Amino acid sequence: MSLQVRLNIPRKDFTINVSLSVTPGQVTSVFGPSGCGKTSLMRAIAGLENRATGQIRMADEVWQSQDYFRPAHQRDIGYVFQDASLFPHLNVFDNLQFGLRRQARDKRRVSLEQAIELLALSPLLRRSVDTLSGGEKQRVAIARAVATSPSVLLFDEPLAAVDIAHKQEILRYIQSLHRELDIPMLYVSHAIDEVARLSDNLVLLEKGQQLASGKTADLLSQLSLPFANYEEAAAVLDTTVIGRDEFYGLNQLSFAGGQIEVSHGHLKPGDKVRLRIMARDVSLTLTHHENSSILNIFPAVIESMVNEGPTQKLVRLNAGGQIILSRITAKSADKLGLRPGMPVFAQVKAISPLV
Amino acid sequence: MHPDLTALLITLKLAAITTLILLVIGTPLAWWLARSQWRFKFMIETVIALPLVLPPTVLGFYLLIMLGPNGPIGGLAEAVGGRPLAFTFTGLVIGSVFYSLPFVVQPLQNVFTAIGDNVMEQAATLRASPLDRFFNVMVPIARPGFLTAAVLGFAHTIGEFGVVLMIGGNIPGETKVVSIAIYDHVESLEYSQAHLLSGGLLLLSFLMLMAVYGLNRRFSVLRS
Numbered sequence: 001m002s003l004q005v006r007l008n009i010p011r012k013d014f015t016i017n018v019s020l021s022v023t024p025g026q027v028t029s030v031f032g033p034s035g036c037g038k039t040s041l042m043r044a045i046a047g048l049e050n051r052a053t054g055q056i057r058m059a060d061e062v063w064q065s066q067d068y069f070r071p072a073h074q075r076d077i078g079y080v081f082q083d084a085s086l087f088p089h090l091n092v093f094d095n096l097q098f099g100l101r102r103q104a105r106d107k108r109r110v111s112l113e114q115a116i117e118l119l120a121l122s123p124l125l126r127r128s129v130d131t132l133s134g135g136e137k138q139r140v141a142i143a144r145a146v147a148t149s150p151s152v153l154l155f156d157e158p159l160a161a162v163d164i165a166h167k168q169e170i171l172r173y174i175q176s177l178h179r180e181l182d183i184p185m186l187y188v189s190h191a192i193d194e195v196a197r198l199s200d201n202l203v204l205l206e207k208g209q210q211l212a213s214g215k216t217a218d219l220l221s222q223l224s225l226p227f228a229n230y231e232e233a234a235a236v237l238d239t240t241v242i243g244r245d246e247f248y249g250l251n252q253l254s255f256a257g258g259q260i261e262v263s264h265g266h267l268k269p270g271d272k273v274r275l276r277i278m279a280r281d282v283s284l285t286l287t288h289h290e291n292s293s294i295l296n297i298f299p300a301v302i303e304s305m306v307n308e309g310p311t312q313k314l315v316r317l318n319a320g321g322q323i324i325l326s327r328i329t330a331k332s333a334d335k336l337g338l339r340p341g342m343p344v345f346a347q348v349k350a351i352s353p354l355v
Numbered sequence: 356m357h358p359d360l361t362a363l364l365i366t367l368k369l370a371a372i373t374t375l376i377l378l379v380i381g382t383p384l385a386w387w388l389a390r391s392q393w394r395f396k397f398m399i400e401t402v403i404a405l406p407l408v409l410p411p412t413v414l415g416f417y418l419l420i421m422l423g424p425n426g427p428i429g430g431l432a433e434a435v436g437g438r439p440l441a442f443t444f445t446g447l448v449i450g451s452v453f454y455s456l457p458f459v460v461q462p463l464q465n466v467f468t469a470i471g472d473n474v475m476e477q478a479a480t481l482r483a484s485p486l487d488r489f490f491n492v493m494v495p496i497a498r499p500g501f502l503t504a505a506v507l508g509f510a511h512t513i514g515e516f517g518v519v520l521m522i523g524g525n526i527p528g529e530t531k532v533v534s535i536a537i538y539d540h541v542e543s544l545e546y547s548q549a550h551l552l553s554g555g556l557l558l559l560s561f562l563m564l565m566a567v568y569g570l571n572r573r574f575s576v577l578r579s
Contacts, residue, residue, distance in 0.1 A: 079480035099481030
């Protein structure tokens with residue numbers, strides 16, 4: 001049940017040219033600045049953009065080809081719009097039922113109860129949608145889309161209209177959907193932290209052109225891509241919880257390059273946890289300092305480095321197959337004589353678990 | 356039955372039938388005007404708005420020519436075995452439909468434009484077919500617009516005089532409406548009857564408009 005998309009969408013100043021696929025159980029993110037064509041792409045997949053040409057296939061169904069265009073209401077999608085708009089004339093419960101009632105009985109795999117539970121909506125069911133907060137509206141919109149048991153879920157900047165306080169909450173709900181339901185997801189955003197947190201695969205879009213695509217962790221750590229230039233350049237690590245140091249309240253996680261300890265809440269052994277390590281939080285030493293306050297120190301090999309202006313360098317490290325980025329001053333790099341191929345120790349000062 | 360009561364019933368019947376017809380043809384027309392990207396759309400809008408500025412006698416004069424036995428529509432009616440439409444109730448309905456068209460189309464067009472495509476697109480992604488989403492999403496959300504359109508169309512048709520005078524004449528029980536009856540009473544200096552009918556019409560119009568404004572305030576579902 002994978003979604004295959006190859007589309008050309010003419011726009012005023014450029015043409016969007018994208019080819020991607022979304023596989024079951026995976027979140028694919030389309031990332032790019034505002035106006036790069038992300039929303040048009042999503043609309044085209046949903047069948048809302050009639051100028052789009054190309055091919056869209058969902059499993060063995062053709063949704064669009066040279067001589068065929070399946071209208072939006074016959075495409076098996078769940079679409080979560082940017083502004084969380086709900087039907088103003090229906091209450092929360094009736095909004096949730098709207099799509100479900102129109103889905104063929106034999107295609108219903110997600111029950112209404114399940115959708116309500118996944119998004120924790122039971123206290124809101126009788127409310128009028130006018131009285132909901134931005135975050136609550138978006139939860140209803142997500143549940144409404146999920147309740148139709150779609151073959152693919154499309155999220156078009158779902159956090160754009162949600163205040164910062166509730167962004168994390170909504171992201172957690174989306175993650176739980178990803179865990180509980182086997183529905184492939186396509187997530188569009190211009191916020192790198194959302195993308196880093198949610199997605200398995202990443203498509204980088206700029207002015208309608210696909211600059212790169214691949215595994216999220218790989219793309220985020222490539223020095224040749226614009227991600228590396230961001231202030232919040234970071235590497236993504238997929239880890240497994242192996243234990244807990246009860247005395248100090250630390251979770252022990254293992255990844256390809258060794259073990260790591262983080263103090264984030266109470267994680268259960270066996271949990272998969274994605275971590276994000278900011279390049280600015282990683283410093284380098286030539287020898288392993290036992291007498292350091294920093295807990296997480298790994299041996300790594302320098303793969304490559306690039307200059308960031310006259311004063312800074314970004315270093316790409318390989319720790320047992322796991323890529324880590326480090327941003328250091330040019331002065332330190334020269335003092336240590338850093339060059340590709342050199343073994344070093346990466347000292348990680350801060351880690352944000354993305355759970 | 357008292358002739359004034361007959362006139363009132365004809366007036367109400369005329370307004371009701373006209374409003375119904377206008378809602379049926381005005382809704383798709385307004386929808387098309389609200390959604391079409393056609394570059395010459397403004398010309399259609401101009402034609403629809405004409406009755407707002409044209410003296411009713413001008414509209415009535417052309418309708419008289421069209422509906423009369425030598426006119427295209429009247430001739431056609433005659434050819435298929437009917438009678439010419441001028442000076443009939445049917446002719447009055449046709450005239451009223453043109454006369455009140457902008458009062459129904461414009462509120463509907465405004466409400467359709469204000470609601471925008473977003474809710475319809477949501478409905479489409481939730482498996483609703485075009486007709487399904489029009490009737491189950493657009494119509495309920497546009498309810499204040501429909502209410503305004505219906506009441507304005509109705510009230511405006513009740514208030515028509517010039518067009519009726521030109522194409523309806525003054526046939527009691529067929530085309531004699533309240534506004535004409537008032538005119539007749541004043542002509543023959545029957546001021547007390549004129550007062551009664553005028554006051555009644557004033558009250559009716561006031562109540563209808565008040566209902567629209569009152570209800571539209573309550574259905575505040577229409578947001579930008």
